[in-house]
Amino acid sequence: MTRLVFIPSFLVLGSLLAAGPGFNGRWDITVKGEPRNRAWWLGIEGAGTPHPKGSFISAFGGALNPIEEISVHGNQLTFGFRHDGRHLVYKATLAGGRLQGIFEEDGKQKLTFTGVRAPVIRDKEDGTWKKASPVDLFNGRDMSGWKPLIPNLPLGWKVENGVLVNTPKANNLITDRKFWNFELDAEFRVGPHSNSGIGLRGRYEVQILEDYGRPPDAHSNGALYSRIVPSVNASKPAGEWQTYHIRLVGRTVTVALNGRKIIDKGEIDGLTAIAVDPNEGEPGPLILQGDHGSVEFRKLVLTPLTH
Structure with missing residues (x-):
């Protein structure tokens, strides 16, 4: 004899809501097949309630995009954007505390991704850090210690009269070495309407x-x-x-531009759009952005900070 078991609707609803809160928090995302080797970042609040919300890097424009469309049904988070006539949709499930997801554009799957919770970084700007020996990242002669971010694309950089110079739409440069807490002193020059950036730990762009x-x-x-x-x-x-004089300790950044402090112990919530290394709890490389406008560097000296 077959027995039918009826589960009260409030229990079904409760189980669906219980799954939702697991999506809340900050997520560092590795993307398989991303053409520019970029990492993504996702922040979710209110999952498990009727009104979830969030923000995402990087759907478009390189900015921190407030999520326009979002829903949580059981163990699936779906969010999306409508931009320039395209419908961008991201779908993720939770498995073992990790996100497993796909990205679709106008209904066609483009990429897959995985996400882990952003780590708690306990290093604080508490006055206990000591300067180690400085590292000269640019020797004024060649690009020793640097490599292209995307190996199969033209480099677009050269050294002229002791200055590191790009041509617009060049590859981004990335250091061979990785660093954790440090101070960075840089001298740079940009032309009219130009745009570049320095990626700290391969994650946070100044x-x-x-x-x-x-x-x-x-x-x-x-x-x-x-x-x-x-x-x-x-x-x-x-x-x-x-x-620039930039100091990075844990998630705390201080920036002085032309001798004037413009960010004083700012707290970094997560990755920016320059990110190629999503592992926030580990040392990362320095990035020089060359894929926008023209930029020149004549000094790049990094001083590690240790206890």
Whole structure:
């Protein structure tokens, strides 16, 4: 004899809601087959409630995009965007505390991805860090210690008269070595309407932009791109040499532009769009962005910080 077992609807609803909160939090995402070797980042709040919300890097524009469409049904999170006539949809399930997902564009699968929870980084800017011996990342003669981010694309960089110079739409450069906590001193120059950046640990971009005289915003010269707005615009006009002094300890970043502190112990919530290394709890490389406008560097000195 077959017995029918009826499960009360409130128990079914409860089990679905119980699965939802597992998506909450910050996620570092590795993408299989991403053509630019980029990593993604996802932040979710309110999963398991009627009104989940979130933000994502990088759907389009290289910015921190507020999620436009989002739903959680049982063990599946679906979110998406409509941009330039395209429908971008991301679907993920939870398995063993990890995200397993696919990305679709206009209903066609494009990529697969996995996500892990962003780690708690316990290193704090507490005055106990000591400077080790500085590392000269650019020797003024050649590109020793650097490699192209995407090996099968043209390099687009050269050394001229002791200066590292790109041609617009060049490859991004990435260091052979990886670093954790450090100070970075850089001297750079950009032309009119130009745009570049320095990727810290291969994850967090300090923006380089020709924006003399404009009000600061999340994409200004010296911003932690799309995340931390500089307190002032300290930029020089196009064609003049400028300086950065950047200090990174754990998730805390301080930026001085042309001798003026514009970010003071800002807390980094997560990856920016330059990210190629999603493993936030580990050392990472330095990136020089060359795939936008023209930029020159004549000094890149990194000083590790140790206890």
